[in-house]
Amino acid sequence: MKGCKQRKACRNNQAQNTQVSGGGKQCNADQPSSVCSCCCVGDGCNIGEPPCIEEVINVTCPVQATFYHGEMQCSDGNNEGSVCKFVCTEGAFSVYPDGVNANQCMGGGVWNISMPCCARPCPPYFLYDMVTLYHTTNVQLFDIFSLGAIIRTSAIAIGPEATQSASFYYSDKIDEDSVVYFNDYNYNRSLGIRLYDERTRPNNSANGKVNTGAAIQWALRNMFNESRGARRNVPKVIVVAIDSDSDDDVTSASQAARDAGVLIYVFNIPPAGGALDQDQMLSITNDVDHIFTFDPERRNFFSNVGSFTTDVISHFCSDPCNHAFHN
Known part of the structure; x- marks a missing residue:
């Protein structure tokens, strides 16, 4: 019968001898050359005939991530x-x-x-940076978009770990006096709405041109910069609020925005007795569910805002663990 061995010798014995020992904790006397089933611990533990000491194996689990917040x-x-x-x-x-x-x-x-x-509950805690691009040929309809901006921001939480909004007005070019950057109001909701009301007014060019493609490109290059308050690694959204078809190409600029991971929506008010170019709007959003047509009489205003919120939920609320910074 083989006595208990110190750990290293016992492991070598087990590696070299393929004959399995019995179910006891000591080497088996009735099985010649049996494998030692346990290893003793400590210097000199194999002197004399000590009882076999079962080897203690420390079991650990992977270290868990930091538990933020x-x-x-x-x-x-x-x-x-x-x-x-x-x-x-x-x-x-x-x-x-x-x-x-x-x-x-x-x-x-x-x-x-x-x-x-x-x-946190989502909504109202959406984590994204949103830029709204405004243009209206019929200035009487502008208040629909203005009211919409206030309602959309008031329905969600504004903050460093929630949503923030920026905006500007455009026609054939950007009205740079209308721009409200993210860091112009630094998450102060009332200040942001006041700046929007003061700066964002219809200011159309004499030539009557509407260049939505150029506006999307300008937003992508100038609004989503960290120097303007945009946040790194936060989803980006563009809302194009229009009542006119674009005179320039919208496809390449919109594709560039989508390639950069920007989600694009179109809010549109059709002209009396007509409709805007659906193919052009689809070229902007690449998703028919991202196009919302508003009645000039506001009869579907709240239902459209509700549908917009529902779609935003589908994009940003699937995993609540991703709705806050974890660093």
């Missing part, structure tokens, strides 16, 4: 049996998925469930 407290780090509890400590944040307030490191070296995150 809250606190994670674990009973024993990431070792087997450790229970980690999660509590969100900031503002409107709560644990998501709901009810997942703890997890445990299991014997197989895996957590029994994935760690949750701290999330």
